[in-house]
Amino acid sequence: MSEPDDGGRRAVGEKRWLWPSLAAPGVIWLVLLFLVPLYAVLAVAMGAPDPIFGGALPAWNPLAWDPSEFGTIFGEIFGGQLGVVFLRTLVYVAVATFLSLLIGYPVAYYVSRHAGRWRVPLLLLIIAPFWINYLMRMLAWVNLLSTDGYVNQVLMFVGILDAPREWLVGKHSTVILGLVYGYVPFLILPLFAALDRIDPRVIEAARDLGASPARAFFAVTLPLSSQGILAGCVIVMLPMFGDYYTATLLSGSPRTNMVGKLIEQDILSGAGSGRGAALTVVLMMFVGILMTYYLYSVARASRESRA
Amino acid sequence: MTVERREAKQDSPLAARFKSWWSNPWGKPRFLVLFTWAYILWSLVPVAIAVQFGFNAGRSRSAWQGFSLRWYFQDPNLSVLHDPSLRAALVQSLQLAALTMLIATPLGVALAIGLARWTGWGARPANFLMLFPLVTPEIVMGVALFLVFVHLFGFVRLGTMAQVLGHVTFTVSYVVIVVRGRLFSVGREYEEAAMDLGASRWQALRTVLLPMLAPAIWASLMVAFAISIDDFVISAFLMGDASSTTIPVKLYSAARLAPSPAINALASILLFASMLAIAMALVIIRRSRKKEGAGGSAVEDFAHLDL
Numbered sequence: 001m002s003e004p005d006d007g008g009r010r011a012v013g014e015k016r017w018l019w020p021s022l023a024a025p026g027v028i029w030l031v032l033l034f035l036v037p038l039y040a041v042l043a044v045a046m047g048a049p050d051p052i053f054g055g056a057l058p059a060w061n062p063l064a065w066d067p068s069e070f071g072t073i074f075g076e077i078f079g080g081q082l083g084v085v086f087l088r089t090l091v092y093v094a095v096a097t098f099l100s101l102l103i104g105y106p107v108a109y110y111v112s113r114h115a116g117r118w119r120v121p122l123l124l125l126i127i128a129p130f131w132i133n134y135l136m137r138m139l140a141w142v143n144l145l146s147t148d149g150y151v152n153q154v155l156m157f158v159g160i161l162d163a164p165r166e167w168l169v170g171k172h173s174t175v176i177l178g179l180v181y182g183y184v185p186f187l188i189l190p191l192f193a194a195l196d197r198i199d200p201r202v203i204e205a206a207r208d209l210g211a212s213p214a215r216a217f218f219a220v221t222l223p224l225s226s227q228g229i230l231a232g233c234v235i236v237m238l239p240m241f242g243d244y245y246t247a248t249l250l251s252g253s254p255r256t257n258m259v260g261k262l263i264e265q266d267i268l269s270g271a272g273s274g275r276g277a278a279l280t281v282v283l284m285m286f287v288g289i290l291m292t293y294y295l296y297s298v299a300r301a302s303r304e305s306r307a
Numbered sequence: 308m309t310v311e312r313r314e315a316k317q318d319s320p321l322a323a324r325f326k327s328w329w330s331n332p333w334g335k336p337r338f339l340v341l342f343t344w345a346y347i348l349w350s351l352v353p354v355a356i357a358v359q360f361g362f363n364a365g366r367s368r369s370a371w372q373g374f375s376l377r378w379y380f381q382d383p384n385l386s387v388l389h390d391p392s393l394r395a396a397l398v399q400s401l402q403l404a405a406l407t408m409l410i411a412t413p414l415g416v417a418l419a420i421g422l423a424r425w426t427g428w429g430a431r432p433a434n435f436l437m438l439f440p441l442v443t444p445e446i447v448m449g450v451a452l453f454l455v456f457v458h459l460f461g462f463v464r465l466g467t468m469a470q471v472l473g474h475v476t477f478t479v480s481y482v483v484i485v486v487r488g489r490l491f492s493v494g495r496e497y498e499e500a501a502m503d504l505g506a507s508r509w510q511a512l513r514t515v516l517l518p519m520l521a522p523a524i525w526a527s528l529m530v531a532f533a534i535s536i537d538d539f540v541i542s543a544f545l546m547g548d549a550s551s552t553t554i555p556v557k558l559y560s561a562a563r564l565a566p567s568p569a570i571n572a573l574a575s576i577l578l579f580a581s582m583l584a585i586a587m588a589l590v591i592i593r594r595s596r597k598k599e600g601a602g603g604s605a606v607e608d609f610a611h612l613d614l
Contacts (some may be wrong), residue, residue, distance in 0.1 A: 018508050025420025026414050028480055033476040034440055035453030036459070044454050058458045107346045110339035114515075125347045130461055133537050136560040136574040140357035142562050143571070144326050149369045150356065153401045168563070176501055185350065242444030260446050262463060266449050267544070280450045287444060294442045298434060306336065 005162070045277035047068055068101040077282075082262075087287075089258040092172075093240045096179035097233050100187045103180065104232065108191035109221075110213040112198070126192075129185040130285030134173045137180055141170065179243065180271035183236040190235055194228020195221070227297075234294045241287045259283055315589075336426035358578065359388030361465060361571035368568055378572040387572050396557040400536050401577060403467070403578075407474040407535035412528050415482025416473065416520070420512070422483065423490045440477045448477060457547065477536050482527040489523035509540040520577030522595030533581040545614065 043058040046065035061063050076082035095193075111122045129137065144151050145167035153166040169173050198221060206216040244260030259279065265277030308324065361379070365372030375381065380519045382386035387393045422434050452473045454596050456463045497519065501511040515594075517524075539555035546552060561570050 018512070019421050019425035020427060021421070022417045023425055023430075023433055026421070026483075027420030027436060029414060029476065029479065030436050030440070033452065033455075033472055034448075037448070037455035040455040040459055041447075041451045046460065055562065056458075058340070058454075077574065103346060106339055107343045109345045114336050114339060115343075120342065122347070125351065129350050129354075131533055131581045133539075133555055133558070133574065133577050133581070135539055135555045135562070136357065136578060137354055139558055139562045139570065139574055140353035142566075143357055143360060143368045144353055145565075146369060146576070148367075153369070181353075183352070184346075215329075238442060238444050242446035242540075244446065245559055252563060263446060263450060266451060274456065276450065277454060280447055283444070284447055291442045295435065295438055298438050298441070 040082055041277045042272055043282050045281050047274060049274055056277065059218060069274055070282070073275070073282055085259055088256070089206040089241065089260075092176060092179060092258060093237055096176050096240060097187075097237055098181065099176070099180045100184045100236055101229065104191055105182050106227075108188050108195055108228075112192050123192075126185065130189075135180055135245065135249070137182060138246060141178060141181065142249055149163040158207070168250060168252070169253040170251050171289065172256060173245045174250045174254045178246040179240055182243075182246060183240060186239075186270055187232040189234045190232040191225065191228045193248055194225045196230070198224045215271050231297060234290050238290055238294065241283065243288075259286075269294065326384055330365040349562075354578070357571050358575045360568050361573075361575045363568045363571075366568065368566060372497050376566070379576075380567040382569075385567060385569050387569055388574065390569060392549075392552070393557065394572050397573065399467070399551055400553040400577065401554075401580070403470055403474060403542070404532045404536040406471045406480065407478055408528050410471070411475045411478040411531045412524065415479045415527060415531075416486050416524055417489060418479065419483040419486035420520075421518070422488045424495070429612055436481050436484055440480045445477070445538075445540035446470045448473070449540045452541065453475070464535075465545055466551045467548070469545040470551060470553075473545050474535045474538060476584060477538075477541065478531045481534055484543055485527040485530055486520060486523045488519055493519050522591050525591045526588040529584040529591070533584040534580055534585075536577065536600045 040058065043060050044056045046062075046067060046069070047057045047059040048066055049056060077086055107126070111119060111126065115122050143149055146152075147164045147166060148297065151167065152161065155161040156164065191290055202224070203216055203220055204221045207213070211219060242260045244264050247256045247258055247261060260283075263276050263279045263283065266272035266279065334417075357423060359371070360368045361411055362374050362376065363372055364375035366376060378386050380386050383389055387397060422430060422437065425433075452469070453465075456462050456465060456469050460495070488611060493516070497515050498508075498511040501509065501515045506514070538553075539559060542551075542553045543559065546556060553572055558570065
């Protein structure tokens with residue numbers, strides 16, 4: 001229907017260029033301030049150290065690239081201090097994502113299926129942490145977990161602790177708590193969206209055919225929500241891999257440093273920006289699979305909603 | 308079967324009643340109800356306590372000494388209003404958010420319309436480019452922008468200008484997502500009708516499509532404001548010197564080193580500002596839905612946006 005129509009209009013000399021030219025400013029902006037900067041990271045990482053100022057001299061020409069920084073970094077990852085930090089980051093992210101899923105799934109499930117008239121108010125409460133600043137939420141825990149804070153007060157009142165515990169000094173458990181607390185809301189929403197899309201009649205059919213509630217859940221609901229689980233995990237893992245502020249605020253010890261912390265130190269100290277840039281590239285490679293998966297799934301979703 | 312029944316008989320009447328209340332498959336899922344509310348309390352109460360201590364009359368952040376506005380504006384030296392570094396952070400955050408909102412929204416609206424209607428060869432790569440910032444860990448964008456401003460775009464000084472450019476870069480994609488949802492639900496029929504009646508593409512866009520997009524445009528202004536004011540990583544990497552410290556950056560540096568209820572007050576102001584922006588966005592979406600007699604709720608729309 002619309003094809004010949006469009007062709008007719010083109011024949012009249014209509015402005016075919018209107019749509020691309022509307023997109024142009026945004027596209028140019030993103031090329032200049034997103035793609036070019038990404039290339040700059042590579043150029044600095046492949047550049048030589050500045051002999052005078054000790055900073056980095058970016059190598060803009062790929063022919064002049066010097067990958068020695070990467071050699072150093074990979075050497076330190078396999079059999080050096082850097083390997084510990086990468087492993088720690090990986091463990092933190094894995095544990096925190098798993099715990100987030102454990103907490104987030106029942107909540108998303110309840111709100112999408114059984115909340116009834118509480119559905120909208122509950123959703124509002126679940127969305128609220130999204131718009132509370134992440135650092136504010138960490139600050140809240142800094143207050144609660146401080147030596148004379150509520151957590152120690154309560155634990156001592158109940159009799160679990162005899163003396164206040166230093167929660168905020170280099171404790172892995174505190175950092176993981178912070179990560180879970182910080183990122184759970186981002187996991188719940190995609191889970192909710194996926195669970196909400198499941199036709200309740202499918203589950204009823206499973207029950208009518210004799211499946212127990214547990215069987216219906218594991219054979220029907222869980223597989224049908226697997227896309228949401230995957231998407232949600234990727235959504236929280238991407239920022240977690242780059243996180244450095246949670247550990248700084250809740251522990252402040254090199255014992256709990258994540259990769260992001262090293263990047264922050266290298267880049268902002270100025271002297272090590274070549275190393276910082278190379279670490280950033282390594283981090284990108286690390287999360288590259290996650291990013292590609294997410295990018296394709298978002299692009300597919302947008303094509304589907306367009307069709 | 309029989310074993311189970313015998314066991315049930317041996318329960319005391321009270322325990323049996325509790326058991327049937329708890330495990331009745333047709334009743335409400337009690338465990339999920341409790342779990343969900345426990346989660347919501349866990350996610351919001353720490354923040355509420357942090358807000359409360361912003362109103363503390365004393366200096367402590369763990370012992371309540373009565374309500375006061377001392378840390379907001381009464382204290383002549385240490386309140387948010389009178390401490391120059393806190394006030395500067397507040398002003399800087401508001402200024403950045405306002406500028407970002409005003410630049411990112413037109414850029415994003417044009418990009419959204421262009422990408423939704425443009426079907427030429429460049430449309431798909433452009434669409435990917437738009438989605439890319441959404442999946443890139445913020446620290447990567449922060450490092451990339453920092454390096455490009457230092458080494459390539461030397462005319463952009465670190466500080467407010469660099470921060471605005473950075474904020475717009477990652478906010479544009481969110482604006483596109485908000486506006487695009489509305490574009491798809493409006494469809495192209497109205498424009499095509501206008502063009503069949505003799506309007507040019509441009510006229511159809513200006514007099515038919517833009518008014519229909521108005522609620523989404525207003526909502527994306529608010530979303531852009533909230534996202535910008537919420538940002539920490541990009542602001543921190545691009546700040547240059549202390550004069551362009553934003554509220555989240557201040558929270559990061561002061562939460563542990565200079566704890567004072569004034570920090571809580573500052574964080575609370577940030578909370579109120581972003582909550583206000585998001586509430587306005589919700590109200591706008593809701594009113595436009597009501598006018599069109601659409602079902603569902605604005606909150607659910609928001610939950611499905613996957614921001």
